[in-house]
Amino acid sequence: MSQPRMPVECGVPEIEPYLHPVMKKNYGDWKYHNRPRPGVLRHVANSGDEIWTVRAGTPRQMDVTMIRQLMDICDEFAEGYVRFTSRSNIEYMVSEESKVQPLIDKLTAEGYPIGGTGNSVSMIAHTQGWLHCDIPGTDASGAVKALMDELIYEFEHEEMPNRVKITTSCCQINCGGQGDIAINIQHTKPPKINHDLVANVCERPTVVARCPVAAIRPAMVNGKPSLEVDERKCICCGACFPPCPPMQINDPEHSNFAVWVGGKNSNARSKPTFHKLVASNVPNNPPRWPEVADVVKQILSAYKEDAKDYERIGEWAERIGWGSFFEKTGLPFTKYHIDDWRGARATLNASNHVRF
Ligand code: SF4
Ligand code: SF4
Secondary structure (H helix, E strand, O other): OOOOOOOOOOOOOOOHHHOOHHHHHOOOOEEEEEEEEOOEEEEEEOOOOEEEEEEEOOOOOOOHHHHHHHHHHHHHHOOOOEEEOOOOOEEEEEOOHHHHHHHHHHHHHOOOOEOOOOOOEOOOEEOOHHHOOOOOOOOHHHHHHHHHHHOHHHHHOOOOOOOEOEEEEOOOOOOOOOOOEEEEEEEOOOOEEOHHHHHHHOOHHHHHHHOOOOOEEEEEEOOEEEEEEOOOOOOOOOOOOOOOOOEEOOOOOOEEEEEEEOOEOOOOOOOOEOOEEEEEEEOOOOOOOHHHHHHHHHHHHHHHHHOOOOOOHHHHHHHHOHHHHHHHHOOOOOHHHOOOOOOHHHHOOOOOOOOO
């Protein structure tokens, strides 16, 4: 009888056993690389060895059938080695140029687009949503799939002024959501408290400590220990909801999308930057989120038309000025774009204590 496989709790595994043999042999000894076409990388080592990488888009959340199909393609058309990028693209490595086109043909025939390299719009990095997390206000993966269906041309071609990194985040305290274009959930009403449940479910001091603007106070309600929120202070961030689910902040009408522009994590060519709000209250409208797609396409089309070569979206907006950005994209500039909040110094919970 076969023995059950026991988990090995040792952190991130050693990379070496999973490297393609050509990569292992030439590790740290590469001469140059180029991109013969969108979605294909060619690395040449000082030894003269070459390795070809074919990058394909995936819908990110995959079932077992799809993963088996991708691995079967790897066994039949590649050389048994794959890796996933941080944007959920799958990459197949082959050591001979003659294997590249049959692999591309097979992936394309099965519906996996080839691209995501260079100055394309690569796959959108998104957070886990309902599959893994208990607090999302939307289905980030669904919004991503719907949007990439519309942007597939820009995934398959490298026609943008520079690379475009889009992110989404399904709550407002978010584990993602900083990119050239970021699509993040935005709550616009304070949490609604179910006072019957707070005493049973929540550790009240933890919840009070969690609020970044000190808007939560302990309170007795109907003879039971509960909490209350000072709604004049609350910035609707949703940070109280994870440790205290009875403080429900998700709302079908008042939890919408906001689109932010100009974030950059890398140090390449220019320093990292924070993004800025360009559209708020965009409807959270499943299953295709057409309003989100319209905003993103407006931004991309103006950027593609107007930016200089190698300008990232934020660099382009800074050069032309944010006034021109709104004119060129056609997005309305409203009072919600002005950050006039003056309470930070008095109320911001700026302690450096780590809180859980
Ligand atoms: S962004 Fe928020 S809701 Fe979405 S997976 Fe991360 S913590 Fe959960
Ligand atoms: S944690 Fe955020 S949502 Fe909750 S009360 Fe404080 S500011 Fe409002």
